[in-house]
Amino acid sequence: MADSRRPRTSWAPFALPGVGWLVAFFVLSVYAVVAVALGSTDPLLRTARPAWNPADWDTTALTKVISRVVGGDLGHVVTRTFGFVALALVGCVLIGYPVAYYAARGAHRGRKILLIALVLPFWISYLMRMMAWTNLLQPDGYVNKVLEVLHLQSEPRNWLDGDWYTVVIGLVYGYVPFFILPLYSVLERLDGRLLEAGRDLGATARQTFWHVTVPLSRPGLMAASVITILPMFGDYYTNTYLTSGSPRTEMIGNQIEFYLRGSSQPQTGASLVLVLMVMLFALMAYYLVTTAREQRMAR
């Protein structure tokens, strides 16, 4: 055993460049958000004056942003973001679960092709997929043509006019591949004997599904939801792209982008990012705690 003769720490130098890189460009970057949010703004130049030293932190700007989020003018944007993400998540479950289930446990012939088709969107640029939808949803686009042929609508409709459902459909379309794959990998490893036991003990197919399959797929559903929710909360391009930047579909991400790039108010933008981070951190913590508890119970 060559390794046991040497101290295990001798492998540390291999990790050094990578760890250094992450500290310099990830940890310090996130700290820069904190420093800018809790710093001050130059009164003349309107540029950020970050407070790198925690002793200099000033929470005035942050408190102001929080009060704007809780019941203030940013409240509706935050509520809308939650609404969009929740609806899109429901869409992902409704579409993603049957597809992942079929790919993992049902598909027989054509399974390979199905799997390739499920992975394919990962290799197609997200914005190209959105662009494809804007092509289809134009007033003279194919969606309207199909709906007219089917007599589902008589007048061409402008889908890209700033309607919430266009954004929700776009979000589902964009993120459902990320939902299906982690769910698929859990469903695939699901112990088929447990399902058979359910049937042998007299449960109907439906009962087995609700009382055995669904509880067993919970970890997959949770992981898939977290993987899709996190980026969706920070999304600002899907809604902007699909509704030509209509203010009626603005999400938190749009406000963040506006404060940092549109108008130079980096401190407000950074504070808003901090608020978003805390919300997502709470979400992650909930996920980690429940999965840890479930693993303990399974043992």
Next chain:
Amino acid sequence: MTRRRFPALAAVSWLYVLWSLLPILVAVRISFNSGKSRSSFQSPSLRWYTSDPTASVLHDESLHTALSNTLVLALCTMLIATPIGVALAIGLHRWKGRTSQAANGLVLVPIVTPEIVFGVALFLVFSQLYTGIPQGLSRQVLGHVTFTLSFVVIIIRGRLAAVGTEYEEAARDLGATRLQAVRLVLLPLLAPAIFASLMVVFATSVDDFVISSFLSTGAGTETVPIRIYSGAKAGSTPALNALAVVMLVITLSAAGLAALVMRTMRSRTGMGAALTDAGGLAGLGG
């Protein structure tokens, strides 16, 4: 276990596949449109690829600049992130102790960090702290390396666990130094995973919009996704579709190449599965 037939599920699944891929096929078809419309197809032509004297991908400077920016950015990211990530994975896999646990946690955090947080954080650190680093491409490369590094580590660690330490220990017992064992035994065993990492980093970088956009300084540093995004406003032509199709062909060739190499490697060494990891990971960044 025996596979049951689920006709309704089969229908839903194939309908989903149709829904997910048909729009792309329509967008590809529109790129060959002879007219200016991006929504209805007139007749096939290569106008928006080569023949239009001002607006085609070949002749519109903003379009081919975006294309070359994207490729240069992705190649630089690939060549920096992969070696650092491989070393990091080996180091973290072997090095035990409290500091190592902290480092392990640190590697996982970027994966669950939403891109907008990543983008803003990098934007602020470059504008407030690393002001000496030139704007544009250099900053974009540093940003992309930071957010793809963890993907490399995860792919490589998956392989490291599968490979085990026996071969390396055999080499050590036969007199190889540790570095020799890594170079001559471990790295060749990791080759399929390293290759998968290269492809995943490439695909992730090429696909990225948020970070590139936050670190972009205008037309000269636009990438293909940024160009597609800004083209949403009126006045864009099927040339944008053509640009997206060129990019699509490049990434799909990379994916196909990866699949091919993995298959050859698998049949020779009995190792594989990294590609499915790879496919899943490519999307994690959004």
